[in-house]
Amino acid sequence: MTIRLTNSKTRRKEEFTPLREGQVSMYVCGPTVYDRAHIGNARPVVVFDTLFRLLRHVYGADAVTYARNFTDVDDKINARAAETGRPIRDITDETIGWYHEDMDALGALRPTHEPRATEYIGAMIAMIGGLIQGGHAYEASGHVLFRVRSYAEYGALSGRSVDDMIAGARVEVAPYKEDPMDFVLWKPSEAGVPGWDSPWGFGRPGWHIECSAMSYELLGESFDIHGGGLDLQFPHHENEIAQSCCAHPHGSFAKVWMHNEMLQVEGKKMSKSLGNFFTVRDLLDQGYPGEVIRLVYLGTHYKKPMDWTVEKAREAEGTLRKWRGLVKGVAPSQPDQRVIDVISDDLNTAGAIAVLHDLAREGDLAGLKASAAMLGLLEDHMGAWSEAGVDLTPWAERLAALRQAAMESKNFAPADAMKAQLVAAGVEVRMSKSGCELVPGPGFDAAKLEALD
């Protein structure tokens, strides 16, 4: 079994081999917990969840260690606390709860570790101390800054040179920086802002250091895969590399870097000003099942920009209803080798979905169910949405009786009228010689059935 992944570091698709035979370690940048996750936040969750599932399948469930952090110290959180007057811990605890609810709804497995930045402050302070000792960082005006010029490889991941970046910089440079590209490892905290005692005074960490510290503590100085959204490639991941490689020069940090492309909505960048900004919870509340959202995500390869559209959601819902109808009561067999092969080729989930369609057409329902589970689809705990919630048998019997009478009287009007009402309620009406079958379809609304009484 060969897994091939596109490595952002080398810009090539490479055969994946774990650093430690039979053991795989993966780190993915998680959310800053100050608000509900929006649908863009969910894309890397689904993408790397799919990779997690594949790795578990290939190497064994216990052989894969997956860490995804919660950034719970951040100025956006501080701002939210100041606005609402609520304690920071309340906000971050609540947001983490939401995150779990929403990502669970998308069928994402919980990572092995979900470290909170605030629980690793000591590790960050130790790492910063080491960087200063090694000449890679310096203290200035209460801050500790990373000395970008001390790391020759800086910019390699994102294909930038320090000089080019300075030439094109649009940001105002803090006067205490030795070099405009130097970035903050530690900054002072004024009263009312979270802070910790450190050799450089009361303060808090910069953003990037947490991922370096936590990945080191949980996965070691060298690990296999580091993932995240493409927007993190610079500066966040570039800075992580600089910090980690300078702090642990014997390690290689992440071997494979993976970045998912961004998400758009109806062809446009999602933004609050365009009014097309929404959270996963918004979609769930509007009645889009998490499984439907997941299938929409998986329909586009992770390296390409993905467009969220209601049309795609509609199609995905139809597909899942059909498949769920097919595999109902079917025990899963083994995942089809074609599915394993195609997702092993750089996580080609769109190709895998095509194979699921093939399996459905071929009638291998046990294989369909098992293969879909590789993608986190058609699992039993995700299927409640496709059940009617009400027993349609009484209506089916009434319709059958009306139809029987119509067949004899040749007056089909009453039967047709009832059928039309059922269709209006979102019920799929299937009449055959053997009787009438009623199945809830897209947009099924049990309330509309009451009008039939």
Place this chain on the structure above:
RNA sequence: GGCGGGUUGGCGGAGAGGUUACGCAGCGGAUUGCAAAUCCGUGAAGACCGGUUCGAUUCCGGUACCCGCCUCCA
């Protein structure tokens, strides 16, 4: 300005240097009291201009357009 990515049939969206992607929609047929669902069949493509090649939508170069990052947004 710097760096990176993309452009496939009506729509969505993959793979592969030569052979049907697939889904949705459409069309034809089977089926049905009529439908729906289902099944079978079917047309339709690779931005533009060059190059490499026996042969490119697939590799290379250029043009146009679109998008992202450079602002502690995944």
